[in-house]
Amino acid sequence: MIVLGIICGLMLGFVLQRGRFCVVGAYRDLILAKDGRMFLATFVVIAIQSIGVYALNGTGVIQFGNDGFPWLGTIVGGFIFGIGMVFAGGCATGTWYRAGEGMIGSWIALFGYMLGAAMTKYGVWKVAGDQLLSYRTSDTYIHETLNVSPWLLVIVVAVLVGILVMRELRKPKLPIFQMKPKKKGIAHLLFEKRWHPFVTALLVGLIAIIAWPLSAMTGRMFGLGITAPSANILTFLITGDDALIDWGMFLVLGIFLGAFIAAKGSGEFRWRLPDMKTIRNNAFGGIVMGFGASVAGGCTIGNGLVNSALFAWQGWIAIIFFLLGTWVATYFTIIRKQRQTVGTSKAA
Structure with a gap:
C-alpha cells in the first residue's frame, strides 16, 4: 500500500510540470505582473479539495486531527518560508518538480530544503522549532471557532471561487489549450498543448482528494505533504532508520519522477547550471524554506492547499504570512533594484 504514494506523486509531478504550477510564482505575479490567474488557481485547488475531503x-473514510492552532509558529515560520521561496526560486513542491526538469539550482535548493527541515525536526534547530510550535490555541478549525457547519464554509468558498473563475474566463485571454502541430492524439494533449492554470488546478485538486484515502490505507491520516517527507529522506539516508519510510516519502519521490517524465516527453528536460550568485541564493533559500515550513507546520502544499481546504486556522493564517514574506523578499530582491536601475538611468 505504501507504494501507492509514488503513483500519487507521479500524477502530481506530471501535472505540476506540464501546468507550470508553482505557488511562489502565483504570489509574485500578483505584484510583479499584476496577474492573479495563478493565485486564483490555488484557490480552485482549495475549493475542489474541500468538497472532496469533507x-x-x-x-467515515478519513478523519481529521484536532491539535489546536500553533499560531506563533505559523506566523513566524510562514513569513520566513515566504522569504525563502523567493531566494530558492520556487516553493517546496516547485523545487521538487523543477529538479526533475534538470535544473541544478533546484537540486541545490532541494538539498537545502531537506537539510533545513531535518535540522528543525530532528537536529540542532529542534528546540527552537518546538518552542515556537508550543504556543497553541484550543481551536483548530475556523468553523469550530464560529460554531458553524464546515459545509457552510465549503459552500461559501466554492461559490466565491466559481464566480471569480467565470469572470476570469470571460476576459479575452488565450484559449485553455494552445495548439502545437508537431504531435497528434494523446501525446499532443499531454506534452504539447499549453495548460491553462485552472485546468491544472482542477487536476491538482482531484489528486489532492485521492491522496487522502491512499495515504489513510497506510495509517497516515493526511493528504499531500512535502516538508516532513523531505526531511525524512535526508534523515533516513544518514541514520538508516527505516521507520522514516512512509507514504509521504514515496509521494515526493513520485513528484520528482512524474516531473522528469513530463519534461522528457515535452522536450523541456535539460541540465541547466545557474551562475554562482543564483546557486548561493538557491542554497540559502532552500535552508530557510526548510526551517520556515517546519516551524509553520507545513509548506504551500501542506498548509497553503491542504490545511486551508480543511478550514484550519493554520492553513489560512499561513497563506497570509507566505504572501507577506514573498512580497517583502520580492521587493528587496527585484522591485527595489528595478527602481534603483531606473533612477540611475534617468540621472545619467
Whole structure:
C-alpha cells in the first residue's frame, strides 16, 4: 500500500510540470505582473479539495486531527518560508518538480530544503522549532471557532471561487489549450498543448482528494505533504532508520519522477547550471524554506492547499504570512533594484 504514494506523486509531478504550477510564482505575479490567474488557481485547488475531503470525512473514510492552532509558529515560520521561496526560486513542491526538469539550482535548493527541515525536526534547530510550535490555541478549525457547519464554509468558498473563475474566463485571454502541430492524439494533449492554470488546478485538486484515502490505507491520516517527507529522506539516508519510510516519502519521490517524465516527453528536460550568485541564493533559500515550513507546520502544499481546504486556522493564517514574506523578499530582491536601475538611468 505504501507504494501507492509514488503513483500519487507521479500524477502530481506530471501535472505540476506540464501546468507550470508553482505557488511562489502565483504570489509574485500578483505584484510583479499584476496577474492573479495563478493565485486564483490555488484557490480552485482549495475549493475542489474541500468538497472532496469533507465528503470523505462525512462518510467515515478519513478523519481529521484536532491539535489546536500553533499560531506563533505559523506566523513566524510562514513569513520566513515566504522569504525563502523567493531566494530558492520556487516553493517546496516547485523545487521538487523543477529538479526533475534538470535544473541544478533546484537540486541545490532541494538539498537545502531537506537539510533545513531535518535540522528543525530532528537536529540542532529542534528546540527552537518546538518552542515556537508550543504556543497553541484550543481551536483548530475556523468553523469550530464560529460554531458553524464546515459545509457552510465549503459552500461559501466554492461559490466565491466559481464566480471569480467565470469572470476570469470571460476576459479575452488565450484559449485553455494552445495548439502545437508537431504531435497528434494523446501525446499532443499531454506534452504539447499549453495548460491553462485552472485546468491544472482542477487536476491538482482531484489528486489532492485521492491522496487522502491512499495515504489513510497506510495509517497516515493526511493528504499531500512535502516538508516532513523531505526531511525524512535526508534523515533516513544518514541514520538508516527505516521507520522514516512512509507514504509521504514515496509521494515526493513520485513528484520528482512524474516531473522528469513530463519534461522528457515535452522536450523541456535539460541540465541547466545557474551562475554562482543564483546557486548561493538557491542554497540559502532552500535552508530557510526548510526551517520556515517546519516551524509553520507545513509548506504551500501542506498548509497553503491542504490545511486551508480543511478550514484550519493554520492553513489560512499561513497563506497570509507566505504572501507577506514573498512580497517583502520580492521587493528587496527585484522591485527595489528595478527602481534603483531606473533612477540611475534617468540621472545619467
